[in-house]
Amino acid sequence: MILQTAIYLAFVIMSLAALLNLWRLILGPDAPDRILALDTLFINTIALLVLLGIHFGSAVYFESALVIAMMGFIGTAAFCKYILRGDIIE
Amino acid sequence: MLIEILISFFLLVGASFALIGSIGLARLPDFYTRLHGPTKATTLGVGGMLIASATYFSVGGEGLSLHELLVSLFLFITAPVSAHLLAKAALHLRVRTRVPVPASFDEEPQGRGR
Numbered sequence: 001m002i003l004q005t006a007i008y009l010a011f012v013i014m015s016l017a018a019l020l021n022l023w024r025l026i027l028g029p030d031a032p033d034r035i036l037a038l039d040t041l042f043i044n045t046i047a048l049l050v051l052l053g054i055h056f057g058s059a060v061y062f063e064s065a066l067v068i069a070m071m072g073f074i075g076t077a078a079f080c081k082y083i084l085r086g087d088i089i090e
Numbered sequence: 091m092l093i094e095i096l097i098s099f100f101l102l103v104g105a106s107f108a109l110i111g112s113i114g115l116a117r118l119p120d121f122y123t124r125l126h127g128p129t130k131a132t133t134l135g136v137g138g139m140l141i142a143s144a145t146y147f148s149v150g151g152e153g154l155s156l157h158e159l160l161v162s163l164f165l166f167i168t169a170p171v172s173a174h175l176l177a178k179a180a181l182h183l184r185v186r187t188r189v190p191v192p193a194s195f196d197e198e199p200q201g202r203g204r
Contacts, residue, residue, distance in 0.1 A: 002094050002095060002098050003094045003097060003098055005098075006097070006098030006101050006102055007101065009102060009105070010101045010102060010104070010105040010139075013102075013105035013106065013108070013109050014105055014108060014109075016109060016112075017105075017108045017109045017111070017112035017113075017132075018112070020109075020112040020113060020115065020116040021112050021115060021116075023116055024115050024116050024124075029186070030121060030180070030183065030185045030186075031179075031183065032121055032176050032179050032180040032183065032185055033121055033124065035176060035179070036115065036121075036124065036125060036128060036176055037115065039128065039172055039176075040111065040112065040115055040127075040128035040132055043108075043128065043132050043133065043136055043165065043169075044108060044112070044132070046136055046161065046165070047104065047105070047108055047135065047136045047139050050136075050139050050140060050143045050158070050161075051101070051139065053143060054097075054101075054142070054143055054146050057150065059147060059155070059157065062157035062158070062160075062161065065161050066157075066160060066161055066164065069161060069164050069165055069168070070164070073164075073168040073171075073172060076172040076175065076176070077171070077172065077175055079179075080172070080175035080176055080178065080179040081175070083179040083182060083183060084175075084178060084179055084182050
């Protein structure tokens with residue numbers, strides 16, 4: 001009972017956080033702002049996937065969380081490299 | 091019962107830290123201050139949620155659950171690296187700030203780890 005309430009509350013809080021990130025992603029005045037918002041959205045998605053795993057009581061969500069963590073880092077690194085050098089793979 | 095309260099506590103603390111990080115991202119005045127919110131608060135929030143998940147699956151499942159350790163280790167390694175890259179990209183673009191960008195940034199010796 002307590003755990004179910006906490007899980008639903010955490011879902012609501014994380015969705016609110018994701019909406020704030022989306023707001024910054026749309027509004028962000030410069031390119032680094034948008035990249036940072038995208039990176040934060042990736043991290044929030046990992047948290048949401050972990051929550052979903054607890055909610056359904058299944059451990060298959062960790063693989064997807066790990067894959068999304070890797071994709072987020074590689075994406076951020078590639079965007080920053082593109083801004084810094086004008087090219088990703090030199 | 092006690093375990094449930096512990097898991098709920100970690101879940102709510104983690105979610106609150108993530109929300110605080112996102113509020114910082116949305117509300118702080120310029121890019122270099124905005125960089126603080128997600129890189130510290132959100133990473134800590136996800137860490138709290140992963141502790142909750144590890145506790146849940148260690149108690150309910152079979153044996154100790156160590157998948158979460160992998161995810162949190164990866165996040166804790168990559169968060170400072172991506173923050174550093176973002177700050178460097180913003181300095182390169184000379185993003186508008188409250189304090190002037192140091193003039194010597196683009197005069198570093200080239201071809202050495204840059």
